[in-house]
Amino acid sequence: MKKILIYLQTSVDGEILPVGLELIGEACRLAERAGDTAVYGAAVYGADFFPCGKDPFVSSKKTLETLAGLTGLKAVYAFECKGLESFEALPYAKVIKLCIDELKPDVFLVGGTPEGRAVAPTVAALLNTGATADCTAIDLDADGALLQIRPAFGGGIIAEIITPSARPQIATVRAGVFLRTDKTEGLPLPSVILRRIDCESGCPSFSVLKKRVTGLCAEKFEQKKVIVAIGGGVKSVGDLSVFEELCKKIGASLMCSRVVVERGLLPQSRQIGLSGSCVSPELLIAFGVSGSAEFLSGIKAAKRIIAVNLDKDAPIMKIADEPVINDMYAVAASLRDYVAADDGANGKVQK
Amino acid sequence: MEIIAFDKDKYAGYLRDESGLTGRADFIAFPRDGAELSEALAFAAKNAVGATVQGARTGLFGAAVPRGGLVISTEKLTRVYGACQGADGGYTLRVQSGVTLKEINDYLRGERRLFGGERYAFAPNPTEANATVGGMLVRDAIGLNALRSGRFSEHVSSLTVVKGDGSTIGYATAKELLSDKRAGADRGEIFAVLDAELRLTKKDSVFWGVFYFFDGKKTAEEFIGGLLSRRAARGFLRDALAALVWFDGEVLRRVSERRLADSSLQGLPEFPADARAAVYAELSGDDGAALESELCVHAELFEKIGGADTWAETGEDEIQKFRAVCHAAVEVAGRPKENDGDGSAYGYADKDGNIVFPS
Amino acid sequence: MKIIVCIKQVPPSGGIVVDETDRVQIRSGGVLNPCDARALAVAVMIKKRLGGKITALSMGALSAESTLRQTLAIGADEGVLLSDKAFRGADVCVTAYTLAQAVTKLGGADLILCGQQTTDGDTAQTPFSLAARLNIPAVGFVKAIEFTGETPIFIQELSGASAAVEARFPMVAAIGLSAAAPLAASLKERLDAAKKPLKIWGLSDMPDSDGSNYGLIASPTRVIKISRISTEQKNPPITEPPADTAERILKAVRAVVGGR
Numbered sequence: 001m002k003k004i005l006i007y008l009q010t011s012v013d014g015e016i017l018p019v020g021l022e023l024i025g026e027a028c029r030l031a032e033r034a035g036d037t038a039v040y041g042a043a044v045y046g047a048d049f050f051p052c053g054k055d056p057f058v059s060s061k062k063t064l065e066t067l068a069g070l071t072g073l074k075a076v077y078a079f080e081c082k083g084l085e086s087f088e089a090l091p092y093a094k095v096i097k098l099c100i101d102e103l104k105p106d107v108f109l110v111g112g113t114p115e116g117r118a119v120a121p122t123v124a125a126l127l128n129t130g131a132t133a134d135c136t137a138i139d140l141d142a143d144g145a146l147l148q149i150r151p152a153f154g155g156g157i158i159a160e161i162i163t164p165s166a167r168p169q170i171a172t173v174r175a176g177v178f179l180r181t182d183k184t185e186g187l188p189l190p191s192v193i194l195r196r197i198d199c200e201s202g203c204p205s206f207s208v209l210k211k212r213v214t215g216l217c218a219e220k221f222e223q224k225k226v227i228v229a230i231g232g233g234v235k236s237v238g239d240l241s242v243f244e245e246l247c248k249k250i251g252a253s254l255m256c257s258r259v260v261v262e263r264g265l266l267p268q269s270r271q272i273g274l275s276g277s278c279v280s281p282e283l284l285i286a287f288g289v290s291g292s293a294e295f296l297s298g299i300k301a302a303k304r305i306i307a308v309n310l311d312k313d314a315p316i317m318k319i320a321d322e323p324v325i326n327d328m329y330a331v332a333a334s335l336r337d338y339v340a341a342d343d344g345a346n347g348k349v350q351k
Numbered sequence: 352m353e354i355i356a357f358d359k360d361k362y363a364g365y366l367r368d369e370s371g372l373t374g375r376a377d378f379i380a381f382p383r384d385g386a387e388l389s390e391a392l393a394f395a396a397k398n399a400v401g402a403t404v405q406g407a408r409t410g411l412f413g414a415a416v417p418r419g420g421l422v423i424s425t426e427k428l429t430r431v432y433g434a435c436q437g438a439d440g441g442y443t444l445r446v447q448s449g450v451t452l453k454e455i456n457d458y459l460r461g462e463r464r465l466f467g468g469e470r471y472a473f474a475p476n477p478t479e480a481n482a483t484v485g486g487m488l489v490r491d492a493i494g495l496n497a498l499r500s501g502r503f504s505e506h507v508s509s510l511t512v513v514k515g516d517g518s519t520i521g522y523a524t525a526k527e528l529l530s531d532k533r534a535g536a537d538r539g540e541i542f543a544v545l546d547a548e549l550r551l552t553k554k555d556s557v558f559w560g561v562f563y564f565f566d567g568k569k570t571a572e573e574f575i576g577g578l579l580s581r582r583a584a585r586g587f588l589r590d591a592l593a594a595l596v597w598f599d600g601e602v603l604r605r606v607s608e609r610r611l612a613d614s615s616l617q618g619l620p621e622f623p624a625d626a627r628a629a630v631y632a633e634l635s636g637d638d639g640a641a642l643e644s645e646l647c648v649h650a651e652l653f654e655k656i657g658g659a660d661t662w663a664e665t666g667e668d669e670i671q672k673f674r675a676v677c678h679a680a681v682e683v684a685g686r687p688k689e690n691d692g693d694g695s696a697y698g699y700a701d702k703d704g705n706i707v708f709p710s
Numbered sequence: 711m712k713i714i715v716c717i718k719q720v721p722p723s724g725g726i727v728v729d730e731t732d733r734v735q736i737r738s739g740g741v742l743n744p745c746d747a748r749a750l751a752v753a754v755m756i757k758k759r760l761g762g763k764i765t766a767l768s769m770g771a772l773s774a775e776s777t778l779r780q781t782l783a784i785g786a787d788e789g790v791l792l793s794d795k796a797f798r799g800a801d802v803c804v805t806a807y808t809l810a811q812a813v814t815k816l817g818g819a820d821l822i823l824c825g826q827q828t829t830d831g832d833t834a835q836t837p838f839s840l841a842a843r844l845n846i847p848a849v850g851f852v853k854a855i856e857f858t859g860e861t862p863i864f865i866q867e868l869s870g871a872s873a874a875v876e877a878r879f880p881m882v883a884a885i886g887l888s889a890a891a892p893l894a895a896s897l898k899e900r901l902d903a904a905k906k907p908l909k910i911w912g913l914s915d916m917p918d919s920d921g922s923n924y925g926l927i928a929s930p931t932r933v934i935k936i937s938r939i940s941t942e943q944k945n946p947p948i949t950e951p952p953a954d955t956a957e958r959i960l961k962a963v964r965a966v967v968g969g970r
Contacts, residue, residue: 009869011869011870017869086873087868087873088847089838089841089842089847089848089850090841090842090845090846090847090848093842113868113869114850114851114866114867114868114869115868115869117834117835117838117850118838118848118850118851120835121802121803121806121833121835121836121838121839121842122838122839122841122842122848124802124803124835124839124842124930125803125806125838125839125840125842125843126842128803128930129803129930130801130802130803130929130930130931131802131803131835131931132833132931133833133834133835134832134833148931151939152832152933152936153726153728153735153830153936154721154723154726154829154830154832156938156939157728157936157937157938157939158936158937158938158939159733159933159935159936160933160934160935160936160937161931161932161933161934162931162932162934163930163931163932164930164932165930166930206847206849206875206876206877206878206881208873208874208875208876225966225967226963226966226967250960250963250967251963251967252963259614262614262617263611263613263614264611282966283962283963283965283966285959285962285963293939296939304962306958306959306962308955310364312947315939317943317947318940318942318943318944319944320944320945321944321945322945322948322958322962323943323945323946323947323948324947324948324949324950324955324958325361325947325948325949326360326949326950326952326955327363327364327952330360330363330952331952331955331956331959333952334952334953334955334956335956335959335960337956338953338956338957338960339960360950360951360952361949462727561897562894563897617744617892618741618744618747618892619892619894620891620892620893620894621891643901643904646897646901647901649897650897650898650901653897660896661896661897661898662894662895662896662897663783663894663895663896663897663899663900663901664780664894664895664900665776665780665900666739666741666776666780668722668739668740668741669741669742669776669780671722671741
């Protein structure tokens with residue numbers, strides 16, 4: 001019997017982070033294909049099951065209910081830790097190690113949030129095993145070997161990585177790379193295994209002076225069904241405004257590639273790519289984006305891609321459904337005219 | 352080869368270069384070899400339309416902007432024929448005119464690309480690595496290292512040119528071509544470079560880049576003067592000092608403004624707040640110890656003159672971030688449209704020690 | 711205060727070369743990893759305020775010596791290069807083990823600063839793995855540093871929040887690009903760097919000198935295959951007037967969101 005363990009992280013309001021649900025979905029798919037595999041979850045909480053931090057947001061009853069509702073898992077370990085007031089890599093990793101020592105999973109999957117990306121290598125070091133960060137795909141064979149795939153060596157190259165003998169095989173995956181499981185009927189509900197741990201006698205923790213909550217889930221801002229992505233062709237705030245207006249008019253989200261964020265034109269939350277967000281819109285319109293491996297791995301789940309670029313050899317043009325060789329500003333100007341005409345003739349385009 | 356009727360939407364990019372000016376054209380062609388280049392020029396002559404030959408359109412002065420007629424893009428003339436050794440023991444590399452500086456450098460840096468067991472390089476280093484051989488040749492470009500390496504034409508031996516009537520002629524030196532070109536310009540004669548033989552030089556093993564910041568123009572001028580007279584007097588320094596670049600306060604300020612938008616500038620701190628002028632010097636050679644003792648002399652001179660801050664790096668990879676500052680300076684100082692003419696000054700010292708703006 | 715800054719020499723951008731036979735990166739010179747430059751700047755800032763000594767520690771090929779000299783010029787007091795054929799090909803787990811061995815040999819430190827991630831590895835894991843090996847706490851994804859009196863405060867990026875964490879030694883901090891501006895060495899500092907001590911340690915200098923605990927052999931993970939991203943064109947490129955592209959886009963948008 002092969003076992004996959006998933007690290008379940010919660011948001012400040014007690015909900016399981018979407019990346020956790022995505023990992024459950026993928027793990028269930030892997031389990032079905034590989035056969036004879038069960039999927040488990042593990043979640044770590046501060047005293048009285050508050051996610052972390054001094055201010056309680058959910059009661060322990062709600063937390064346990066949430067965990068008990070995670071279809072597809074065979075069981076969920078819930079660790080209530082006395083003395084753990086806020087997230088810290090080493091104490092959390094030591095708790096997870098307890099779970100791993102008991103369960104002995106073949107695979108340990110972690111969502112690629114800042115906390116997850118801290119916990120995974122820490123757990124790996126404690127267990128002298130390997131962890132592969134930011135996988136874009138994984139696969140499990142009948143013997144329980146995990147194939148870990150990620151872009152490597154600066155981009156342009158995809159590497160396939162295995163952990164031949166050390167266990168568990170650990171991989172982190174960013175939000176949006178996998179899809180949640182759709183079907184819930186017929187799948188079992190997990191049993192919840194409660195463990196109370198005393199962390200106070202562990203290594204002394206940092207004191208967190210203040211914690212500024214920046215949003216429910218800094219992973220994504222609201223992504224609409226249509227996303228307009230702008231790239232290196234946008235050099236200044238002035239260049240930006242025509243696309244911002246366009247997005248407002250057609251009801252699209254404005255996102256961008258890494259270089260636009262580096263230029264300080266849009267915040268990091270708008271970045272598409274492996275170190276930004278993985279998006280899955282119905283339609284992605286890319287203007288002046290060349291399409292680095294990093295960026296392209298963020299749009300794998302886009303249903304339809306129209307790419308506008310003057311460079312016909314730009315990597316994004318190879319994979320776009322409609323690669324259009326054109327000047328992004330000329331097209332944007334035309335779009336503005338069309339949409340203005342629509343506004344005038346028929347009232348606003350419906351969103 | 353097709354002479355294509357010029358479609359303004361499809362070929363919009365070919366009406367502009369980095370000067371910000373926009374032109375117009377009636378036809379466009381992309382020759383792939385000498386025969387097609389001749390065909391294109393003959394077409395222009397036969398139909399009495401002008402022809403504008405384009406490289407990478409990276410120039411700042413509108414040379415590539417067409418004024419009607421036929422646009423001839425050299426973007427398909429990208430063959431690198433390979434290197435060979437001449438009778439004098441030196442090496443040359445023959446390339447077509449559409450080959451860029453970056454492509455030449457990548458070729459020479461190739462893993463097993465050694466000549467007689469040594470690394471060779473192409474000396475001229477205008478900071479725009481996407482410029483083509485043809486483009487750099489016809490404007491006789493100067494790079495950062497104009498002080499040691501002079502102008503582009505000094506590093507070209509023979510070349511092949513196609514004339515306005517479609518006939519092909521060879522030149523033994525670039526100097527001859529350039530003087531013919533100047534002479535023919537009044538008659539409206541057109542030349543298109545087909546290929547050129549580039550002289551390679553043995554690559555140095557030790558590189559230093561140093562930024563000197565001054566709180567006033569006069570001290571900066573004094574410093575450059577000091578370095579140049581030392582160079583004139585001492586044989587070693589003449590060889591070791593490869594580049595001297597001049598920045599005045601306005602250029603520094605404009606480059607500073609670009610820092611956020613340009614990731615190539617983010618490996619360095621902000622310029623010192625009171626910097627009103629700066630000098631960038633590059634030294635290279637094979638004797639590291641000798642270069643270091645030369646730099647000690649510079650440091651003393653700098654201190655004596657009353658200079659304030661310096662930044663220094665060694666290693667060809669590490670000095671790239673300094674060269675990025677020079678490249679940014681060309682862009683902010685150079686555009687004729689944006690330059691309000693009040694003398695935001697930037698330039699490279701040439702072999703005679705005069706500061707010239709990169710062309 | 712004893713500060714160790716872990717630095718890495720990485721290929722200049724666009725310059726990563728991989729040995730296709732064993733899928734290990736070929737290292738031959740390069741530049742100081744950008745995040746590490748920030749970590750060094752933070753170290754210099756903290757030393758200025760609190761006093762102490764900065765040791766720059768790096769694992770790499772002998773060519774990495776030039777980058778270590780650069781850190782000495784910028785403000786490190788001594789440099790240590792871990793270089794040995796036996797160390798080659800190490801994954802994150804073993805790299806961290808090797809660094810931890812060196813930290814132990816150096817007698818530990820109050821503060822170990824690392825760049826958040828490297829431009830060639832790009833995993834952001836090594837600082838955490840190193841901290842776990844040393845059994846000390848780590849603060850990752852540091853985007854800013856503040857001070858209350860003599861105590862550094864690390865502003866850390868987390869999910870949905872940023873936390874101000876009071877330093878408590880010994881500890882590891884992983885510094886991001888925005889935390890500090892890189893410093894540049896002056897000419898005098900760069901020339902004087904040659905005088906500062908720089909040691910090169912090999913396998914036999916490590917407390918654990920068993921070669922089977924280092925390098926590719928000891929790494930729990932293996933790269934079994936690398937493939938270049940296919941450059942096959944999925945659909946033929948379209949050339950049309952901008953107005954047609956605008957129509958094309960609007961049509962596609964309406965298909966998704968409805969409307970006229």
